[in-house]
Amino acid sequence: MGSIGEARLGKLLSDLMDQKLGKWRNWQMPSVVETIGPYDPNCLSEFNLKRERICDAVGSFLRSLSEQDILLLTDSSIDDPNQKRRAWQAFLEAEVAELRKSEPSWFKAGFGNLAYEADFEHWGRMPHFTLHEAVNLSIGFEPNEFPKDLLMELAKDSKPRDFASPSLAFLIKRFELMGRAFLLARRHDASIARSDLLDWFQEVGLEVHPEFLVSLKKFSKKPSEKPPRSEKTENLSSQEKRTLLKLIAAMACEQYSFDPNVARSDAASRIRDDLELIGENMDSKTIRKWLTEAMEFVDKDYWKTPR
Structure with a gap:
């Protein structure tokens, strides 16, 4: 040799x-x-x-x-x-x-694969999430490591018991559960506000990755942390209220495409998301209440024009 x-x-x-x-x-x-x-x-x-x-x-x-x-x-x-x-x-x-x-998928042994762990500090700063992001982050891995289209396709065509992988079955069950809790996010791609996601986790007692939960709490602004409002904005005259409602009507119709004649509109959830961006919180029900009240200032002929 x-x-x-x-x-x-x-x-x-x-x-x-x-x-x-x-x-x-x-x-x-x-x-x-x-x-x-x-x-x-x-x-x-x-x-x-x-x-x-x-x-x-x-x-x-x-x-x-x-x-x-x-x-x-x-x-x-x-x-x-x-x-x-x-x-x-x-x-x-x-x-x-x-x-x-037979090579094991990255999640075959469990979702605690450290090479795929989420950047919780980064994601905790996000004011809102897609359903796909919220599901994957709740388990603890970077959202793009399990693509949105694949997740939705599997959830659409299969049942959790159809999967040989327990981890994959768990992921699909989690997606189904959260999809029912946030229907607009699943059906219309509306986003889920950080505060709404945190409130739901705590309300149902869902097991969530502890670091994601800590990050959500860290960056969720509490009402007690906000400065007191001035008397001027708390005590509006009737004329001032009418003026503000007109402003709301114009912005809702022209910037958020709000239409009170449409059964399902994502305008309220989009406004809620933008409120989160400026550090304010308001639930969708309250937003819809003010939108409805503001619509009395919109000329009826406005809705006859195609948009």
């Missing part, structure tokens, strides 16, 4: 290992901690054990070859009358293919 040289021989063997095993040669088990939802680290250990056995078998096979065989396998210009290159290609081919098919 000295004719090839130890360094070159080692390089040739390493290249053949890479050729046969690809990424599985140096695959590392991810770091997964127990968090919200199912937790089964054994599935990773079982997969890694299977991987190690295949790697060991490939290594043993290569070490049993002569220098001439190793050169033949790595140099296609060398004549191969016994088709040893084809035999090498077929060696453990099915087992490696099966390894590729």
Whole structure:
């Protein structure tokens, strides 16, 4: 074996290992901690054990070859009358293919995969969330790590019991639960205000990733923290109230496309979201009340013009 040289021989063997095993040669088990939802680290250990056995078998096979065989396998210009290159290609081919098919998804062992953990400080500052973001963050991972379209497609066409993965079944159940609690967010892509999301979590006692909950509370402004309002804004005259209602009517119709004749309008939720952006809170019911009152100042002919 000295004719090839130890360094070159080692390089040739390493290249053949890479050729046969690809990424599985140096695959590392991810770091997964127990968090919200199912937790089964054994599935990773079982997969890694299977991987190690295949790697060991490939290594043993290569070490049993002569220098001439190793050169033949790595140099296609060398004549191969016994088709040893084809035999090498077929060696453990099915087992490696099966390894590729059975690779655990990033959430297979649980949603506590540290490589996918959410930036809770960043997300806690957000004034509102989509349903997709709220669901994934409540479990603890970055929203884009499980795409919105895939999540909605799975929830639409399947039931949680249809999934072999307990983690995936848990995610779909969480999406269904929160989708019913925030119907406008699910059906019309309306956003969920940070304060509304926090209130709902606390109201139903849902198990939420503790760091996301801490971040929501940290950045949710409490009424007691706001400065006292001046008497001037608290005690409006009738004329001042009429003036403010006219302003509300103009902004609601022209900037938020509010139409009292439409059964379902997202104007109230959009106004609520914008209030959050300036540090104020108001529930959608109160917003709709003032919108309805302001509509008496809109000319009836306004609604006849197509918009």
